[in-house]
Amino acid sequence: MTSAELGCLETGDLRVSGELICKICQDLYNSGWVTGTGGGITIRSGDAIVIAPSGVQKERMQLEHLFVMSLKTREYLHKPLQALKPSQCTPLFLAAYTCRDAYACIHTHSQEAILLSQIFPDSDYFSASGFEVLQHIPRGSKKNGFYSVTETVRIPFINNTAHESDLHDSLKAAILAYPEACAVIVRDHGIYCWGDTWQDTKMNTEAVEYLFQAYLRSRKIKV
């Protein structure tokens, strides 16, 4: 790859973020939380956010396919040479960055998130208590501490829309209405989950998705 192909992704923190994005997208795919071209992750480094292209198999992405945007000006600091468009999730990721001062955001298409939204069609949020994994779910941010096993976590539902970018207003409203949530469930679609670092974001996503799996399994046994 040449400097022209990589631009500001060639060295330093942005390269590290870009490489992490490619690797974590493979992990998300292997976990079954994304399929086809869906889902993804963005990572922030200072004012720069690294974003995947739209409509590509994310687990096969390479560094030269990524976009870099300035959070402050919303201008692209780097675009891939190939004719690619930035992920449709970009406005949603921006909501997590600006409303929560997040440093990364993951979007999954997990079946568990879809099932929960179908089991609770009239609820504003999914709630759970009594699961060990709650101790790994932050109250919106790890700066506010984590839930205890006996407490109740609430993760808001928002309705799905035909286009990913049309989710922006309801996602932003849910983020603001539930300051103690680190994720939002998009009905029949998946989740957006954020964190104070890329590591926190990955762990928060794993904890929330694990909670969904444990909840659904225990509900099945009880029913």
Ligand SMILES: CSCCC(=O)C(=O)COP(=O)(O)O
């Ligand atoms: C079949 S995926 C439709 C868009 C979507 O939900 C998604 O997560 C991926 O959007 P992108 O623009 O990043 O491909």
Ligand SMILES: [Zn+2]
């Ligand atoms: Zn999606």
